[in-house]
Amino acid sequence: MSEVHIHEVGLRDGLQMEREVVPTERKLLWLRRLMASGVGTIQAGSFVHPGKVPQMADTDRLFAALSSGPGRPPGVTLSALVLNEKGLERALASGVDLICAGVSASETHSMKNTGMGIAEATDRIIGVARRAVAEGRRVQLSVQSAFGCGYEGRVPPARVLAIAGRYLEAGMRNVSLADTAGHATPGQVEDLFGALRALDGGLELACHFHNTYGMGLANAYAALRAGVTSFESSVAGMGGCPFTKIAGGNVCTEDLIHMFRRMGMCGAVDIRALIAVAADVAEFFGREMPGTVYRTGIIGEPEVTAA
Amino acid sequence: MSEVHIHEVGLRDGLQMEREVVPTERKLLWLRRLMASGVGTIQAGSFVHPGKVPQMADTDRLFAALSSGPGRPPGVTLSALVLNEKGLERALASGVDLICAGVSASETHSMKNTGMGIAEATDRIIGVARRAVAEGRRVQLSVQSAFGCGYEGRVPPARVLAIAGRYLEAGMRNVSLADTAGHATPGQVEDLFGALRALDGGLELACHFHNTYGMGLANAYAALRAGVTSFESSVAGMGGCPFTKIAGGNVCTEDLIHMFRRMGMCGAVDIRALIAVAADVAEFFGREMPGTVYRTGIIGEPEVTAA
Numbered sequence: 384m385s386e387v388h389i390h391e392v393g394l395r396d397g398l399q400m401e402r403e404v405v406p407t408e409r410k411l412l413w414l415r416r417l418m419a420s421g422v423g424t425i426q427a428g429s430f431v432h433p434g435k436v437p438q439m440a441d442t443d444r445l446f447a448a449l450s451s452g453p454g455r456p457p458g459v460t461l462s463a464l465v466l467n468e469k470g471l472e473r474a475l476a477s478g479v480d481l482i483c484a485g486v487s488a489s490e491t492h493s494m495k496n497t498g499m500g501i502a503e504a505t506d507r508i509i510g511v512a513r514r515a516v517a518e519g520r521r522v523q524l525s526v527q528s529a530f531g532c533g534y535e536g537r538v539p540p541a542r543v544l545a546i547a548g549r550y551l552e553a554g555m556r557n558v559s560l561a562d563t564a565g566h567a568t569p570g571q572v573e574d575l576f577g578a579l580r581a582l583d584g585g586l587e588l589a590c591h592f593h594n595t596y597g598m599g600l601a602n603a604y605a606a607l608r609a610g611v612t613s614f615e616s617s618v619a620g621m622g623g624c625p626f627t628k629i630a631g632g633n634v635c636t637e638d639l640i641h642m643f644r645r646m647g648m649c650g651a652v653d654i655r656a657l658i659a660v661a662a663d664v665a666e667f668f669g670r671e672m673p674g675t676v677y678r679t680g681i682i683g684e685p686e687v688t689a690a
Numbered sequence: 691m692s693e694v695h696i697h698e699v700g701l702r703d704g705l706q707m708e709r710e711v712v713p714t715e716r717k718l719l720w721l722r723r724l725m726a727s728g729v730g731t732i733q734a735g736s737f738v739h740p741g742k743v744p745q746m747a748d749t750d751r752l753f754a755a756l757s758s759g760p761g762r763p764p765g766v767t768l769s770a771l772v773l774n775e776k777g778l779e780r781a782l783a784s785g786v787d788l789i790c791a792g793v794s795a796s797e798t799h800s801m802k803n804t805g806m807g808i809a810e811a812t813d814r815i816i817g818v819a820r821r822a823v824a825e826g827r828r829v830q831l832s833v834q835s836a837f838g839c840g841y842e843g844r845v846p847p848a849r850v851l852a853i854a855g856r857y858l859e860a861g862m863r864n865v866s867l868a869d870t871a872g873h874a875t876p877g878q879v880e881d882l883f884g885a886l887r888a889l890d891g892g893l894e895l896a897c898h899f900h901n902t903y904g905m906g907l908a909n910a911y912a913a914l915r916a917g918v919t920s921f922e923s924s925v926a927g928m929g930g931c932p933f934t935k936i937a938g939g940n941v942c943t944e945d946l947i948h949m950f951r952r953m954g955m956c957g958a959v960d961i962r963a964l965i966a967v968a969a970d971v972a973e974f975f976g977r978e979m980p981g982t983v984y985r986t987g988i989i990g991e992p993e994v995t996a997a
Binding site for chain 2: 531566568596598601604638645646679
């Protein structure tokens, strides 16, 4: 199997669910450790209105510190999520390497998140993406709720492919399918990524799964089988809502890498460094996180158990 | 994809790790509910020496109650694990439909479990299996520690295939590969079951995974892809050791069926009935069990959440 690429999104998708705002210095500590671990791409935050998501209010400061400060190894890509033109301007001013944006394939989810339906949101995001490309930035466009929606239930694959098709028409080459609600099954993942590849076999494909119902690693494996090369995941499995019984967050980075390493991939990643970050995250929030390997230790090396 | 078959092993593999002995009446309650749920095969216990595993001391009584008592729907297969000739005699006297036995592919694990090396244990188990067949019983033979061993680490696939090859020579057609330690990765699962099918394409293949490192459902999906049709799993994800940080038990039955149902399989199983058993198991042990769906509810139907 081909080499895979990990895109750590815990400090964005993981933290935005947490009510307790993590101090900027703590985020920088985690980000620097993540950069040193060998994970290739790290999402530091989201350029959303600070009043809307206070946890993301320091995203500009994080990028300023990471761009000028020590500890950014060569080859590390820093990404950020952008929701609109205003966010894009902040991202462009912050030296983001990879700008991520997306549209939900659920009309209800789209309206709730953006106040726009799918068609309007797609127009808007394509405009943002074109401008980012014109400014010399790498862009990844995602289809959110691509495998199901908490509001609408099943999402027709044709609707996902129509949005992706508009991305391709606009010249975008890096497409992520996001399972925002954790509804995806591995069979569905193989089918939908297969259909996406049939649109254009040369695309750079990324996936983003949540482990809400325990299917996160199964879906990641299915995506690997379907030719996906970039995997979005969250250290410690952050991203679950601690205030509900549905605690599953993003697919856990160190669990995913642990699996991939046993399959001969991700050899350059320092999984112990990731486990140390996960243990620190658990200590910061004062609760057990959804990730597994930071508690069990690595197969054959239980002595590294951090907790 | 073809239809799959669930083999519930929670009352054997799940409970044998628990120090608190479950009263026979409680086991019967769970077994009757499991039988009514539509799960096709249910393992009620193990014919092991009662002094060695007190939790399994009532296996003969369970079978007596299930054979004569009410609530055994047509089509339900009852299985039991047998370790040796003495256990086989008890199983034959108890009216077990499917007799399960196995050999570990780890020399160390085999010695610790049985006092015999692999070669001697294989001879012995094949003798047991032949006698069971001669008595008109169905037999499933497994290779334990087929994907890795807590004592020995990686287990050479050739050793697994050699044991399976001896099963086939003895005329056995139902072979299970068991990931006793939870070390398997989905890539390894596809490879090893693929190699097993290459020995004989007409075998009835079964798998048995533990979720120790979170890879249980991923491995089940890989097994499905590799042509496996029978899946051993444990209600509530029982089987984890509650006294260590490594809490992952067997693959959780209701989580597995939840995934398969979303993929168009297991339509006849009443997943709500399984969730009710899992909730009762959690209540009995007074702790959260490893399973996910009994806590989150079914996708799109969160109101069934049992806890």
